[in-house]
Amino acid sequence: MRYSIHFKKGINEQLEHLATEMRDWEDTPRIDENEKENIKKAICQFNHTIQADPFKIGGVDGSGDFPSVTYADSFVYTTVAHGTIYRSDLISGLKEEEPSFDPIIHFSWFPEEQEKRVRSWDKTFEALTGLQINDVISSSDYLELKSSFNKRTYSISNLHQKLIRPHASDSGNIAIQLRSVGELSAALQLIKNGENVAYALIDGTFSLPTVTRSSDGTLFYEHLKRLCCVAARKKGVGFFALSKSHGLPGIENIEEIVRKKFELEKGGKAEHWFLRLPTYGVESWSLSITDGRLLPPPGAITYLVRFHKNTPIFRLDMDREYWSKYIQSKSKEEMRQKERRIFEHLDYASHDQRCYGYPYPIKAGHDRASLTKGERGTLRKQIIDAAVRAGMKRQLFRNASIATGHE
Amino acid sequence: MAKLNELVKILQPRFGVLAESNTYQLTVIASDTDVAVGDLFLLPSNRGGVERFYVFRTTQYANIMNRTLEMNDVARNKLTMPDSYLADDLSDEKLIELKGIVLGYAQHDSATDDWSFFRPRRLPQHLTDVYHVTPGRTDIAHVVKTLMQSQLGTDGLYIGDLLAGECALEDVPVYLPTFALSHHIGIFGKTGCGKSNLIMVLLHSIMQHNQKVVLGKTQGPPVSILAIDPHDEFRTWHAASGGSDGIRGIVNSYSDDELKDLVEPFYYLTAKNIGRDGFAQRFFLSRADLTPDDLISIMDFSEQQISFSQQFYGRHGERWIGQLLLGDTDENVVEEETITEFLPGTVAAVQRRVGFLRHGQTRLFTRFDPEMGYDYDSTLPDVICAIEHGRVLVIDTTLMTEFEQFLLTTIIARVLFALRKALRSSENVGQLPSEIRQSLDNDDSNQQVGMRSLADELINRIESGQLPYITDGEITIQNNLPYINIVIEEAPSILNPARMKFGSVFRDISRQGRKFGIGLSVVSQQVSEIDQGVLTQLNTELIMSLGNENERKEAIKNASSDLMGFERELQVMGKGQVITSASFKDIPLPIQIKLF
DSSP: OOOOHHHHHHHHHHHHHHHHHHHHHHHSOOOOHHHHHHHHHHOEEOOOOSOOOSOEEEEEEEEEEEEEEEETTEEEEEEEEEEEEEEEETTTEEEEOOOSSOOEEEEEEEESSHHHHHHHHHHHHHHHHSSOHHHHHHHSSHHHHHHHHHTSOOOHHHHHHTOOOOOTTOHHHHHHHHHHHHHHHHHHHHHHHSTTOOEEEEESOOOOTTTTOOSSOOOHHHHHHHHHHHHHHHHTOEEEEEESOOOOTTHHHHHHHHHHHTTOOTTOOOOSEEEEOOOBTTBSOOOGGGTTSOOSOTTEEEEEEESOTTSOOEEEEEEHHHHHHHTOOSSHHHHHHHHHHHHHHHHHTTOBGGGTTSOHHHHHHHHHHOOOHHHHHHHHHHHHHHHHHTTOOGGGEEOHHHHTTOO | OOOHHHHHHHHOSOOEEEEEEOSSOEEEEEESOOOOTTOEEEEEEOGGGOOEEEEEEEEEEEEEESSSSOHHHHHHHHHHSTTOBOOBOOTTTEEEEEEEEEEEEEEEETTTTEEEEEOSOSOOOTTOEEEEOOTTOHHHHHHHHHHHHHHHOSSSEEEEEEEETTEEEEEEEEEEOGGGGGSOEEEEOOTTSSHHHHHHHHHHHHHHHHHHHHTTSSOOOOEEEEEEETTSOTTTTTGGGTSOOOHHHHHHTSOHHHIIIIITTOSEEESSSOOEETTEEEOOEEGGGOOHHHHHHHSOOOHHHHHHHHHHHHHHGGGHHHHHHHTTTHHHHHHOHHHHTSOHHHHHHHHHHTGGGSTTTOSSEEOOBGGGTBOOOOSHHHHHHHHTTOOEEEEEOTTSOHHHHHHHHHHHHHHHHHHHHHHHHOSSGGGHHHHHHHHTTOBGGGTBOSSHHHHHHHHHHHHHTSSOOEETTEEOOGGGSOEEEEEETTGGGTSSHHHHTTOOHHHHHHHHGGGGTEEEEEEESOSTTSOHHHHTTOOEEEEOOOSSHHHHHHHHHHOSSOOTTOHHHHHHOOTTEEEEEETTSSSOEEEEOOOO
């Protein structure tokens, strides 16, 4: 970007305006005394857990190259997802187990032409999940959630037909879809095939972007996410989504309430605590920081949790039905005990030095799935080499950005 | 012969991948596997369309992490983060990084369908797969043998098995060519590192070789070795404690014909009074076998003392010790002008130095005074004859003083050297006796007595055929005589720079012995104490665990082949482990010597 003085003046004016807006928004008191008291009561502490009864915990993450190569108006995208399973171990904290499923790696070819693109998307969804699309939609409880929210019925075939399938060049949306489907497919495998796994963790949330829309247009990964919840609850697996960058405003107010509750000095940071956000139909109070947000998401329960003072407050989403079945109790104390037990297990899994304060299985899944620059380059070369061997011309595969000096 | 692809199939599974590499050092990234410094790896390469296998030897390795924090950060975190751990991931997260050197490469010659080995002048391709030479895998051992055959040897003297890290590859034997014994060998190692076992294995291999020569299973010549045995162990080895029998056991397994061809008249000589016990015999030398040079080679003499001794020997020849011990020097003073120039103190000093040869003070030397009835009586001619027939001779020196031990080695070496030179100098059979006499300082026409009795004995034995210097009426070609090797135990005592200053038979042999088929085996705990002139003449070094860094440096400095990359190996070598370095091999080879 050329940064001329004339141009700079305009930018400065814009930035000043932006800052004023942000400050005004920030200054607005967001939590009243009554709410503070409710938060204080809801906050619960759990033990720093350095020893745990034997349990297994899995984590998944997805990645890829979006796109890997292009030719004409078609694109080849690479999706990678990896799941890991660890068991608690006296010597090494966590010890990885041989996975009973393979990592996911898939190459998708998306041409711009409508019919072929739709076919290619469907092929990709089925390849990544190993399931028919209709089976995913019908086995998932997403349809029920959507119906219940919008007070209307949806047919499986319509939902299948109206799945959102971005254009071949819409790499931003394609990346989100592919990464999510890859990651959730790996999670589904982990839930289904992992033996005696108590927890399956993913990086993200249980938000369902189109669940509140009345239209038939949905995202495939929404169905898949809910299918994971269904499968997990059937096996008694705690399938949780952990988000480290949830972006909730006024989070520091909650931190301050926690600090005071635990009687820490000013500036101190409390750790090993959790707060279940008030849930419609469960709690009678509401949290102002979630105003205007669908939080917890439909079908989910949301917690805020801090494992260690040096890591941020995480948002943890879990399936509401799992929660009802395995955590919700008549006695408040009993329920707290069950919640504590889960967070203590997660805390135990968060003591690897490589990501102290964050569950290591997710980090391990991320490390396995993420592609280095070199690996991306190698994959691109392999794709092109295969195409050339199949009779295509090498010069068809162009990288316009490099060719025009944009990369 | 198998080609690259076939051999790669055998080597599976892959161990790692070549990372950064240059002509100085290779780096290999591999899964978390139990490896050791010194482990061997094979790297197939097809660079330039030429099939090659590079042999990589690791000199150091490190634990590394895949994609995670730097290892040091993890360690720091583990220390400072309360109750933290490092989760135990599956092997692909914990990796090891090996660094090491290319020993060389084997290249397939499509014309001959054979693999030839070359020094490391090239590098394998980028990201080459790396295969571990896993001990216990006979199929991999076979690949190693195929690729490194020219370095390992296929015939000759078995010395041990190729060492890969801590383990020997039992199916990959390493041989020394027999001619190595006619050159000079250095055997260096600290006390307890297994030098005696190494020599025992070598003696056994020589006996096996000689047996094969006699049976016509391998081409000659046979090999003779004179092994000084200061602890009297080679004969019976560990038989007394229920272990394996030594040379005696091998000899006992021979048939009558083999005993005749391979052992007679003896294999074991001792200063003990055993008379003649099978193939063991009392060993003694005559004072007449001794020259001033022999003494000068093993003990301190001033220039005046040397001069006096040599002149005295020149006058009295083989009787010089007797005359000197009798104190019969005044007469000479009157008669011989030159001797009168020596001070009485010089004469007395020489008398003191030979005092240990007085009758009753030595078990090794017999008196020599024909006028008094003490004729020439020595086993030296028998020893010379035996050695020239291809024999393993063990001389027990437990009852000898250190001087006597050194002296007998010196005398035998000098006489053999002199005889081989005389043989080479003779153009015909008629000339041989005079050449032998000259080489033993005996020239009656010039009233030079020298070692007349020994010369007479040896010439008689040549005529009787006991000393095989005449074959079918012609001078025997040296190539048909055995390679001779003389083991010098505690070598620094006689091969140190101070001792070599005034000349030594060993200096001559170290420089010229090869020409006459005579080699020395220099056995020592220290490399640094040995004369540099001798060290530079060594063609083969068998280096075992050494006592300190200085000795290791000296061993590396003086090795016949480049030992770069073996520094760490020398430091950690266990008992019986040897690094062989030889001018006739392209690369040094680590070897495990089997317990005899």
